[in-house]
Amino acid sequence: MLKVNELNVSYKEIRAVRNVSLSVERGEIVSLIGTNGAGKTSVLRTLSGIIKPESGSIIYNGEDITGLDAHETVKRGIVQVPEGRQVFSTMTVRENLLLGAYLVKDKKLNKKRIEEIENMFPILSERKNMLAGKLSGGEQQMLVIGRALMSGGELILLDEPSLGLAPKVVEEIFNIIIKLKQMGKTILLVEQHAQEAIDISDKVYVMETGEIKKAGNATTIGDSEDIRSIYLGADKTT
Amino acid sequence: MNFFIAEIINAIKLGSIYALIAIGYSIVYSILGLINFAHGDLMMVAVYSLWVLMNLKIPFALAVILAVIITMLLAIITERVAYRPLLNNGEETLIITSLAVSILLQSISQAVFGIDNKALKVPVFFTKRIQIADFTVSVMNFVILAVTIVSVIVLAFILKKTRIGLAMRAIKDNSLAADFMGINRKAVIVAAFGIGSALAALAGITYTGEYVSFDPQMGFMLGIKAFIAAVIGGLGSITGAALGAFVLAFLEIFFAGYLPDSIASYQTVFVFLILILVLLVRPDGLLGKNAKRS
Numbered sequence: 001m002l003k004v005n006e007l008n009v010s011y012k013e014i015r016a017v018r019n020v021s022l023s024v025e026r027g028e029i030v031s032l033i034g035t036n037g038a039g040k041t042s043v044l045r046t047l048s049g050i051i052k053p054e055s056g057s058i059i060y061n062g063e064d065i066t067g068l069d070a071h072e073t074v075k076r077g078i079v080q081v082p083e084g085r086q087v088f089s090t091m092t093v094r095e096n097l098l099l100g101a102y103l104v105k106d107k108k109l110n111k112k113r114i115e116e117i118e119n120m121f122p123i124l125s126e127r128k129n130m131l132a133g134k135l136s137g138g139e140q141q142m143l144v145i146g147r148a149l150m151s152g153g154e155l156i157l158l159d160e161p162s163l164g165l166a167p168k169v170v171e172e173i174f175n176i177i178i179k180l181k182q183m184g185k186t187i188l189l190v191e192q193h194a195q196e197a198i199d200i201s202d203k204v205y206v207m208e209t210g211e212i213k214k215a216g217n218a219t220t221i222g223d224s225e226d227i228r229s230i231y232l233g234a235d236k237t238t
Numbered sequence: 239m240n241f242f243i244a245e246i247i248n249a250i251k252l253g254s255i256y257a258l259i260a261i262g263y264s265i266v267y268s269i270l271g272l273i274n275f276a277h278g279d280l281m282m283v284a285v286y287s288l289w290v291l292m293n294l295k296i297p298f299a300l301a302v303i304l305a306v307i308i309t310m311l312l313a314i315i316t317e318r319v320a321y322r323p324l325l326n327n328g329e330e331t332l333i334i335t336s337l338a339v340s341i342l343l344q345s346i347s348q349a350v351f352g353i354d355n356k357a358l359k360v361p362v363f364f365t366k367r368i369q370i371a372d373f374t375v376s377v378m379n380f381v382i383l384a385v386t387i388v389s390v391i392v393l394a395f396i397l398k399k400t401r402i403g404l405a406m407r408a409i410k411d412n413s414l415a416a417d418f419m420g421i422n423r424k425a426v427i428v429a430a431f432g433i434g435s436a437l438a439a440l441a442g443i444t445y446t447g448e449y450v451s452f453d454p455q456m457g458f459m460l461g462i463k464a465f466i467a468a469v470i471g472g473l474g475s476i477t478g479a480a481l482g483a484f485v486l487a488f489l490e491i492f493f494a495g496y497l498p499d500s501i502a503s504y505q506t507v508f509v510f511l512i513l514i515l516v517l518l519v520r521p522d523g524l525l526g527k528n529a530k531r532s
Contacts, residue, residue: 050417074420086415088408099408102401103420151420 001026001186002047002078002155007056009039009046016042018210020056024155024203029177029187031197034207040190041083043207044157047188048080049073060155075103079153083160083190085140087147089133093124096132096143100150110150117146120179138169145176149185156180158189162196174200240372245495251379251448253487254386258441259464260471260479261393262434268410268474269430272321272332276339278461280435281442284309285452286347288443289358298361306439313435314428322424340458347454360447382444389437390480397476402429410474459506463490466513472523481524486512 002024009017017039024030032040045051047058049070058066065073079100088096097117101110118125121142127135132143141161148156158177162170174196180187181200191197198204204221206214214221259278266274287308291301320339324331364381367374397403405426408416417423438457445460446452464483471482489512494502520526 048418050414069422070417071420071422074418080418082415082418086412086418088411088415090411091407095404095407099404099416099419099421102405102408147419 001061002188003059004043004047005057005059007043007046007058008054009042009051010054011042011051016210017046017053020207020210020212022205022212022215024186024188026154026186027181027184028202029181029189029200030203030205031189031191031194031201032205032207033191033194033197034213036192037209038207039210040207041159042210044080044159044188044190047073047157048078050080071103074151074153077152077154078157079148079151079155080157081144081148081159081161083163085137085144087132087135087140087143089131091132092129093132093135093143094128096147097124097150100147101152104150104152109152113150113152117149121146137165138172141165141169141173142176145180149180154184155186155188158187158191160190160192162191162193170196241495243373245491247373247375247379248495249484249488249491251382251487252491253484254382255441255445255460256464256467256483256487257386257480258389258437258444259461260468260483261390261476262437262441263465263468264471264474264476264479265393265406265430265437266434267468269406270321270325270332270427271329272336273329273465273473274434275333275336275461275465276316276343277336277434277438278457278459278464279340279343280309280313280438280457281445281460282347282452282454282457283312283343284439284442285358285446285456286351288446289356289452292359302443305443306436309439309442310432310435313431313438317428317431322427340461344454344458351454353454355451355453357450358446358452359450364447376448378444378448382448385440385444389440393433393437393476396433402426406430463506463509466509468523470513470516470523472526475523475525478523478525485524 004020004022007017007020008015020043022030032043034040042051046053049068049072052067056066057064060076060078063076065076088099097114098110101113104110123139124143124146127139132140135143145161161173161177165173170193177187177189178200189197189201198218198221201218204216204218205212206221214224259281263274263277266272266277284305288301288305291304292298296304316339320335321332324335360378364376364378366377368377397407405416405421406429408419408421409423409426413423442457446456463486467482467486468479469482470486471478471480486509490505490509493508494505516523
């Protein structure tokens with residue numbers, strides 16, 4: 001479904017992503033784990049067209065989408081749930097959902113999707129007229145996942161969905177990710193909670209200082225001793 | 239007492255015109271962080287366009303519509319040619335560019351039409367005076383107020399109920415998230431310039447309809463004052479821009495009306511003084527972020 005070849009991205013004159021290649025098959029959960037500043041977010045933002053790569057290619061459903069703007073990638077079905085949630089805090093919950101469907105002009109379809117999403121997250125229905133900025137962190141995370149679903153996108157790029165949330169809420173978020181997979185969505189997940197991410201993933205890539213250091217299926221990566229050492233290193237640098 | 243009421247009427251009139259201009263400033267600012275110093279000159283463009291069209295014997299109503307459209311087109315062209323290529327070069331670059339656009343527009347109009355004052359003769363209907371109690375008020379006064387009220391209602395409708403309005407509010411709220419939604423920021427910027435310049439055109443036309451005389455520099459000082467109104471109200475906030483416009487107009491008119499003539503001629507100095515005082519107390523303006531937090 002998604003194939004990334006030899007991607008190089010510089011951000012503010014620093015090479016943030018070096019020769020990254022990865023692939024995501026339809027229906028999979030693929031995790032990208034690694035320390036802070038390893039370049040994971042840069043990879044996701046390049047995929048959705050917010051930043052432009054220096055070299056390399058991104059192939060989505062057989063089409064070369066390298067360097068396309070975000071409104072073009074969203075149209076093709078790639079949708080990002082950004083780090084730090086990024087709700088529209090001065091707008092209502094309902095307006096936030098509608099913005100997720102900004103490129104979907106079929107009103108009936110939008111209505112149907114709002115119903116589905118509110119069934120999935122009843123809290124969003126209860127609070128539909130509340131300003132999104134007033135929601136709790138966990139509720140905001142549900143809102144931005146719902147917002148992404150509104151686009152009808154098939155490939156969901158989840159950037160640190162558990163960041164800053166209480167452990168109980170983190171668990172809930174991981175259950176939601178599994179539910180997304182059951183709904184037929186394909187997920188590329190960036191996470192600091194490496195163990196939980198590995199547990200639900202079909203495939204894992206480990207990134208360090210802009211490069212993919214290790215790749216494999218969840219069991220091989222999960223058992224690997226290197227992963228531990230990377231995370232111990234992370235504690236010193238962060 | 240009569241003088242007092244006459245001053246109130248004047249202040250509402252001036253406030254309405256400032257509001258139209260200030261709201262345009264705020265819309266463009268909230269979408270792309272550009273303080274567009276050429277915004278005021280768009281009023282001048284609208285008035286000259288109207289004057290030319292009227293000299294071509296085009297009926298007044300049609301001429302007004304065409305003048306507004308010409309102004310919008312010009313604003314959209316300046317966005318395309320002057321601002322878009324510099325969009326990622328920081329606010330300072332954009333501000334300097336907007337000053338250059340302002341000077342360019344004034345110079346072109348001087349070169350084509352000359353530096354002298356001209357007079358805009360609106361149909362007599364607008365200059366008719368209506369008797370209300372002890373007062374006579376020109377129809378134009380009501381037109382100015384009506385144009386402002388209708389513009390604000392239309393704008394509120396666009397922002398609340400239309401897709402492009404939703405996109406504008408989303409960009410103002412969180413431009414990064416708006417990108418993630420697939421909102422094409424360039425298209426929304428064009429819309430912001432279109433709406434802002436239409437408001438400026440209406441302001442220029444109603445202002446000149448009332449005060450008759452115009453010249454190539456007419457937009458600059460008016461634009462600066464409306465900009466100050468927008469800053470007083472809280473730059474980026476539309477309600478703030480309207481509030482700032484009326485606050486400024488009332489203070490300005492009453493300052494000029496009630497103080498001795500020797501001081502009253504410093505009306506413009508007073509405007510800047512108000513700005514400094516407001517910013518000392520509320521750096522983000524009356525309805526700016528500070529106000530929201532407290």
